[in-house]
Amino acid sequence: MRIPRGWAFLLLGLPAAFLLAFFVVPFGVLFLDSLRTKEGLWTLEHYAKALGEIYYWETLLLTFKLSLYVTLATFLIGYPVAYYVVRNVSSRLVRSLLYIVVVTPLFTSNIVRAFGWMVLLGRRGLVNEVLQATGVTDQPIPMLYGQSSIVIGLTYIMAPFMVLTVASVLQNIDRSLDDAARDLGAGAWSTFWHVTFPLSHPGVIAGALIVFTLSVSAYVTPSILSGGRQNVTSMLIFQQYGAILNFQFGAALAVVLLVTTLILVGAFVLTLDRDRRAA
Amino acid sequence: MGPGERAGRLVLAGFVVVAVIYFLLPLAVIVGTSFTTTAYLRFPPEGFTLAWYGKFLGDSSYLQSIGLSAALATSATVSAVILGVPAALVLARGEVPAARTIAALFLSPLILPPIVIGVALLQFASAAGIARTFAALYFGHVVLIIPYVVRTTIASLARFDRGLEEAARDLGASGPATFFLVTLPLIKPGIIAGALFAFIISWINVEISLFNTTASLMPIPVKLFNYIQYNVDPMIAAVSATTIYVAVIVVVLLDRVVGIERAATNRT
Numbered sequence: 361m362r363i364p365r366g367w368a369f370l371l372l373g374l375p376a377a378f379l380l381a382f383f384v385v386p387f388g389v390l391f392l393d394s395l396r397t398k399e400g401l402w403t404l405e406h407y408a409k410a411l412g413e414i415y416y417w418e419t420l421l422l423t424f425k426l427s428l429y430v431t432l433a434t435f436l437i438g439y440p441v442a443y444y445v446v447r448n449v450s451s452r453l454v455r456s457l458l459y460i461v462v463v464t465p466l467f468t469s470n471i472v473r474a475f476g477w478m479v480l481l482g483r484r485g486l487v488n489e490v491l492q493a494t495g496v497t498d499q500p501i502p503m504l505y506g507q508s509s510i511v512i513g514l515t516y517i518m519a520p521f522m523v524l525t526v527a528s529v530l531q532n533i534d535r536s537l538d539d540a541a542r543d544l545g546a547g548a549w550s551t552f553w554h555v556t557f558p559l560s561h562p563g564v565i566a567g568a569l570i571v572f573t574l575s576v577s578a579y580v581t582p583s584i585l586s587g588g589r590q591n592v593t594s595m596l597i598f599q600q601y602g603a604i605l606n607f608q609f610g611a612a613l614a615v616v617l618l619v620t621t622l623i624l625v626g627a628f629v630l631t632l633d634r635d636r637r638a639a
Numbered sequence: 640m641g642p643g644e645r646a647g648r649l650v651l652a653g654f655v656v657v658a659v660i661y662f663l664l665p666l667a668v669i670v671g672t673s674f675t676t677t678a679y680l681r682f683p684p685e686g687f688t689l690a691w692y693g694k695f696l697g698d699s700s701y702l703q704s705i706g707l708s709a710a711l712a713t714s715a716t717v718s719a720v721i722l723g724v725p726a727a728l729v730l731a732r733g734e735v736p737a738a739r740t741i742a743a744l745f746l747s748p749l750i751l752p753p754i755v756i757g758v759a760l761l762q763f764a765s766a767a768g769i770a771r772t773f774a775a776l777y778f779g780h781v782v783l784i785i786p787y788v789v790r791t792t793i794a795s796l797a798r799f800d801r802g803l804e805e806a807a808r809d810l811g812a813s814g815p816a817t818f819f820l821v822t823l824p825l826i827k828p829g830i831i832a833g834a835l836f837a838f839i840i841s842w843i844n845v846e847i848s849l850f851n852t853t854a855s856l857m858p859i860p861v862k863l864f865n866y867i868q869y870n871v872d873p874m875i876a877a878v879s880a881t882t883i884y885v886a887v888i889v890v891v892l893l894d895r896v897v898g899i900e901r902a903a904t905n906r907t
Contacts, residue, residue, distance in 0.1 A: 363728070363729060363732060363733040363814070364814070367814075368729045368733040368735065371725035371726065371728060371729045372725065372726050372729035372730065372733070372735065372741070374722065374725075375722035375723065375725065375726040375745070375785070376726065376741065376744070376745075378722055378781070378782075379744060379745065379782060379785070382760075382763075382778040382779070382781070382782050383747075383748065383756070383782045384744075385763060386756075386759035386760050386762065386763035387755075387759050389759065389762045389763045389766055390755070390758060390759040390762050390763075393762055437658060437661070440651060440654050440655065440658070441654075441655055441658045443651070444651050444652065444654075444655045445655075448648060448651065448652070452900075455900055456894060456898070456899050456900055458655075458659070459899045459900050459903045460890055460891075460894065460899055461659050461662050461663060462662060462903070463890055463893075463899060463902075463903055464662075464663075464666065464883075464886055464887060464890050465662055465665075465666060465886075467839045467843065467885075467886035467889055467890055468666065468843060468882060468883050468886045469842075469843035469844075469845060469860040469863065469882055470843070470845065471845055471860055471863050471864045471867060471879075472666075472669065472843075472860075472863065472879040472882055472883065473665055473666075474867075475669060475863075475867055475871070475875070475876075475879055476664075476665025476666060476668050476669050476879075477665055478867075478871065479665075479668050479669065479672060479680055479682060479871075479876075480664065480665060480668055480682075482680075484679075484680075484681075485682070486664075486668060486682050516661075516665060519661075519662070520662075524903050524904060527903070527904055528904040528905060528906075531904055531906075547641070547643070547644070548641075548643070548644040548647060549643075549644075549647065570750065573750055573752075574750070576752070577751075577752025577753065577754055577755065579753075579754040579845075579846055580845050580846065580864060583868075584864075584867060584868065594752065594754045597754060597755075597758065598754065598849075601758060601761065601850065607762065610758065611758065611762065614752075614754070614755045614758050614759070617752060617755065618751070618752060618755050621752065
């Protein structure tokens with residue numbers, strides 16, 4: 361179906377204009393504001409502070425560190441689940457139920473999911489109750505506020521993304537390749553490791569990228585589960601806007617977060633492309 | 640299947656059972672604790688009561704929040720469909736230069752930090768004089784959810800046999816007639832799936848709403864977020880549980896329309 365030029369321009373142009381007006385332009389406003397003082401004079405002082413002061417670097421590095429843990433955890437949890445759903449389940453009903461289990465958390469607000477972990481990990485929460493009942497410990501372990509609870513919470517938020525991305529790619533892998541490997545004498549694990557897993561790399565990479573970037577920029581979950589003891593960069597941004605009311609500096613922090621994320625993603629994608637071209 | 644492989648499959652199945660519990664447990668805990676008769680959060684709950692649900696349903700500020708979230712999600716979803724479906728159509732069917740870049744633009748809100756979008760929106764809305772109004776929330780949410788509609792619609796159009804469109808044209812149908820009588824009915828499930836995704840993503844969003852709310856203009860997730868930082872009690876569990884019920888309803892609807900497997904793996 362060929363769409364006449366005029367129509368194409370209108371049908372695509374209007375939505376694109378909308379996005380430009382309410383998505384691209386706001387970023388532009390943000391970026392410009394980060395270069396201004398409160399009075400409106402041009403300055404680089406906010407970037408000097410954001411990139412110069414050790415506190416902000418440390419927070420950014422912590423944010424990346426935690427996000428790496430989350431990415432690893434979601435991979436370890438998500439890949440086996442995705443593989444099982446796509447490859448080992450023959451009943452369509454069971455597959456649907458498993459997808460429903462994975463998607464339902466995705467459709468709940470991350471504040472609700474973080475709240476669930478608060479209840480689970482609290483001093484009188486389920487985990488502590490089980491630990492005490494089974495005699496592993498006689499005092500409730502404070503596990504709620506700190507880096508580990510942030511990682512636990514974010515992993516829960518991000519795991520469905522990893523499962524769905526990997527499942528999508530695994531579905532596309534031609535099963536006859538597996539059969540061929542088996543016919544040639546390879547065992548189940550060998551087939552997986554040498555055939556299926558390498559072919560699923562793009563899905564793993566895509567999933568890891570999604571999880572990593574979303575984790576780095578996550579605000580709600582770390583905010584609730586850190587109990588004020590740890591800060592990630594997004595929390596600092598919020599403080600600037602919500603409490604300290606230094607919009608300009610907050611904007612600079614936001615731009616730094618955005619740019620470093622884009623750089624990491626870009627670098628990762630580039631090394632991937634190079635590997636693929638070399639191979 | 641050798642014994643080693645059988646053992647391996649069993650281990651994997653066991654792992655998946657644990658994973659299923661993992662996915663459901665935080666939600667189950669909230670739902671369970673919303674029925675407790677104790678005045679503090681307790682899981683497993685003691686007793687059974689609907690009093691907490693009654694409490695928040697009798698509170699007009701909560702009802703107002705729910706109403707706002709619903710109005711926001713509905714209006715944003717309708718707009719996302721009106722804008723996103725034509726865009727997807729042109730991107731998938733038309734010969735547009737730089738189609739991939741433009742498609743990336745439409746999909747980019749998915750991966751950019753929501754808090755940065757929220758902050759940018761606040762600064763923009765302040766400059767435009769509409770800060771902290773429904774309009775600001777509306778524009779932000781449309782931007783947030785358009786990618787979901789575009790993505791499922793493009794996937795639908797890609798799976799589609801173009802020969803059907805060509806056949807209609809050969810038989811004399813005009814462009815618009817072909818679209819409305821052939822293409823649209825076939826991609827309707829994909830559009831509806833995209834709309835369902837869009838609706839629920841708007842419904843649950845915190846970060847974009849967070850920066851443009853006031854005491855009287857507060858979507859329910861923001862209200863929850865503010866409350867939970869200071870105070871947790873079974874009433875807030877009841878509010879949270881209600882949002883979980885909404886999620887389940889949307890998931891079931893999605894399964895009805897397109898099949899959850901296809902929706903989840905973007906084969907709409």
